[in-house]
Amino acid sequence: MTAEQIIFYLTAALILVSALMVVTTRNLIHAALWLVSTLFGVAVLYATLDASFLAVVQVVVYIGAIAIMFIFAVMLTRRDLLDKVPQTNTSWPWAAAASALMAGGLLFAGSQLNAFGAARPALSGDALQGLSLALVSADGFVLPFEVASILLLAAMVGAVYLAYKK
Amino acid sequence: MNFWTDPIAAVAQGLMQTFTGWGMAPEVAGIVTNLLGVVLMITAIMVLDIFLVWVERKVVARFQDRLGPNRVGPWGIFQPFPDIIKLILKEDITPTGADKVPFNLAPILSLGSVIFLWAVVPVASRIYGVDLNVALLYLVASGAIGTLSIIMAGWSSNNKYALVGAYRMVANMVSYEIPLAASLLIPTLLAGSMSLNAIVEMQAKGVWLFLVTPLGALLFLVAAIAELGRSPFDLNEGESEIVAGFHIEYSGMKFGLFYAGELLHAFTFGGFLAALFFGGWHGPWAEEYPLLGAFYFVAKAMLGYWVIMWIKYTVPRIRIDHMLAFNWKFLTPLAFTLLVVTVLAHRLLMSLPLGLYVAGMFLVNLLVAWATLEVLRSSARRQREALGTR
Amino acid sequence: MLPLAAYLSLSALLFSLGLYGALARKNAIAILLGVELMLNAVNINLVSFWRYGNTALMAGQVFAIIVFAVAASEVAVGLALVINIYRRRSSINADEIDLMKW
Numbered sequence: 312m313t314a315e316q317i318i319f320y321l322t323a324a325l326i327l328v329s330a331l332m333v334v335t336t337r338n339l340i341h342a343a344l345w346l347v348s349t350l351f352g353v354a355v356l357y358a359t360l361d362a363s364f365l366a367v368v369q370v371v372v373y374i375g376a377i378a379i380m381f382i383f384a385v386m387l388t389r390r391d392l393l394d395k396v397p398q399t400n401t402s403w404p405w406a407a408a409a410s411a412l413m414a415g416g417l418l419f420a421g422s423q424l425n426a427f428g429a430a431r432p433a434l435s436g437d438a439l440q441g442l443s444l445a446l447v448s449a450d451g452f453v454l455p456f457e458v459a460s461i462l463l464l465a466a467m468v469g470a471v472y473l474a475y476k477k
Numbered sequence: 478m479n480f481w482t483d484p485i486a487a488v489a490q491g492l493m494q495t496f497t498g499w500g501m502a503p504e505v506a507g508i509v510t511n512l513l514g515v516v517l518m519i520t521a522i523m524v525l526d527i528f529l530v531w532v533e534r535k536v537v538a539r540f541q542d543r544l545g546p547n548r549v550g551p552w553g554i555f556q557p558f559p560d561i562i563k564l565i566l567k568e569d570i571t572p573t574g575a576d577k578v579p580f581n582l583a584p585i586l587s588l589g590s591v592i593f594l595w596a597v598v599p600v601a602s603r604i605y606g607v608d609l610n611v612a613l614l615y616l617v618a619s620g621a622i623g624t625l626s627i628i629m630a631g632w633s634s635n636n637k638y639a640l641v642g643a644y645r646m647v648a649n650m651v652s653y654e655i656p657l658a659a660s661l662l663i664p665t666l667l668a669g670s671m672s673l674n675a676i677v678e679m680q681a682k683g684v685w686l687f688l689v690t691p692l693g694a695l696l697f698l699v700a701a702i703a704e705l706g707r708s709p710f711d712l713n714e715g716e717s718e719i720v721a722g723f724h725i726e727y728s729g730m731k732f733g734l735f736y737a738g739e740l741l742h743a744f745t746f747g748g749f750l751a752a753l754f755f756g757g758w759h760g761p762w763a764e765e766y767p768l769l770g771a772f773y774f775v776a777k778a779m780l781g782y783w784v785i786m787w788i789k790y791t792v793p794r795i796r797i798d799h800m801l802a803f804n805w806k807f808l809t810p811l812a813f814t815l816l817v818v819t820v821l822a823h824r825l826l827m828s829l830p831l832g833l834y835v836a837g838m839f840l841v842n843l844l845v846a847w848a849t850l851e852v853l854r855s856s857a858r859r860q861r862e863a864l865g866t867r
Numbered sequence: 868m869l870p871l872a873a874y875l876s877l878s879a880l881l882f883s884l885g886l887y888g889a890l891a892r893k894n895a896i897a898i899l900l901g902v903e904l905m906l907n908a909v910n911i912n913l914v915s916f917w918r919y920g921n922t923a924l925m926a927g928q929v930f931a932i933i934v935f936a937v938a939a940s941e942v943a944v945g946l947a948l949v950i951n952i953y954r955r956r957s958s959i960n961a962d963e964i965d966l967m968k969w
Contacts, residue, residue: 387950446929462937463940
């Protein structure tokens with residue numbers, strides 16, 4: 312059991328347990344906090360995959376912005392008594408069956424890949440440098456990058472307009 | 478490689494030899510040595526934190542024309558220890574209706590988010606935790622975790638004042654992350670890397686970035702003070718307004734953790750100011766003797782911390798809507814304008830010899846500062862005319 | 868030695884947990900939490916395929932960054948909608964919001 316494997320199994324356990332708590336707990340604030348724990352586990356996973364920029368951006372964007380938005384929204388739409396009742400709707404057995412089927416299907420489809428058991432190749436070149444160049448070069452991905460920033464602007468304007476109280 | 482030229486590697490080698498001499502397998506010995514290094518670094522930071530409590534109290538006393546603690550030891554230097562004993566002996570109250578787990582986790586996470594930062598700070602040329610290639614983004618990320626801990630504290634206290642204080646603090650911290658990130662981009666662009674080690678080394682070989690972009694250093698200082706939640710941006714803990722804000726319900730050592738965390742955070746930002754703009758560990762003979770470099774770094778960080786304290790104990794508090802307007806209508810446009818102008822000037826002046834380059838960049842910064850003052854002056858004149866002769 | 872299978876199985880399980888959360892919960896915000904879990908599972912998949920494939924091709928990481936941006940915008944607009952609905956109907960129970968005009 313190398314250190315790499317130990318770290319992966321611990322992180323995977325953190326992610327799966329936190330995700331299970333997100334979808335089953337009754338108190339919504341606790342669900343948002345378990346989501347923070349899941350997102351942090353995913354950031355650690357990116358760091359083990361040598362995607363250091365993505366790991367840090369995951370913490371800044373997901374935990375520092377999205378999770379805080381969730382917590383604010385839960386606080387603004389809360390009614391006290393609703394924390395103790397079960398949070399599942401009437402068709403939850405179908406949902407459980409669908410998600411079990413989806414998990415089985417994805418695992419089967421993945422196992423059909425001939426790269427499924429592949430070992431990790433060596434990292435070619437500086438990942439951070441390569442990523443920065445890809446995001447700004449014309450034969451790279453500069454157009455999707457710019458369109459994503461316009462999307463964020465549109466979302467910001469839309470969210471402010473929708474939530475604005477006259 | 479002896480202790481004086483490379484202290485950490487020498488100590489690590491000595492420890493590894495001791496552990497394998499006792500019969501441990503090499504991988505386990507490596508892990509234990511790394512863990513010991515981490516514990517040693519955290520201990521050093523926390524001891525420094527205790528010292529900072531004394532520094533804070535002495536400095537605020539001198540600013541307020543009084544003496545400060547001077548009974549417990551020479552110049553009152555052992556004063557933090559009675560403080561700590563008092564905080565530990567206090568009753569640990571958890572309010573009824575409080576959410577226990579977030580309530581207890583929030584102070585730990587708040588102090589933890591500051592200790593995380595010291596892993597990437599280059600204390601000397603051969604003394605640092607890790608040379609992370611995205612270190613400046615890591616700084617913004619630790620601010621995000623600090624914000625989360627404040628929301629947890631405010632919410633789980635089951636108290637309206639705590640919640641309002643937490644909302645204000647979070648709005649403050651989230652808003653000021655933007656000029657902070659933009660002002661961090663300026664040393665990144667000038668040095669070509671987000672890694673703090675690379676930025677300090679570039680300053681050691683060239684010129685301190687404070688001379689090249691003084692307005693950028695000032696911008697970083699203002700955004701850092703606002704991000705810390707210290708005066709004049711400390712509306713969330715104003716006793717006269719909302720009774721200590723998000724840490725109302727915290728008593729005893731939990732409050733102590735919040736307080737110590739805030740002081741350490743201020744010192745850490747002083748350290749970042751020193752590393753990014755004032756050359757970090759650079760000084761005479763700092764490359765050959767890393768411990769001398771560490772001394773220079775701590776001295777510069779103390780100077781930065783003193784400037785932050787000076788601003789805190791001189792300027793009155795700013796109202797919350799003024800604080801947010803200051804960020805969105807002034808600091809953010811200024812930060813982005815400065816970024817664009819700095820990069821353009823750097824590109825144009827890059828091929829000149831060093832003296833002309835520094836003079837040119839300094840003049841460009843003065844030009845941007847003058848233009849900003851002109852814009853502010855004309856908008857103030859327009860506002861005064863709109864109000865008439867009131 | 869970690870095979871690609873480890874990361875793919877993790878993301879498959881995370882995706883199905885998110886799917887259960889999105890389908891089985893009453894509160895509109897809890898449904899959005901499930902959607903966030905699914906987006907994170909997709910991102911893990913993208914980054915592991917980048918790492919275990921040709922690491923000179925940056926498409927995996929760039930796609931993951933675009934997913935970050937899209938997730939952030941979607942959460943912002945979704946939560947603004949939820950807050951608006953709460954102001955009009957005083958409830959965000961997905962079972963009760965089933966009429967277009969009150």
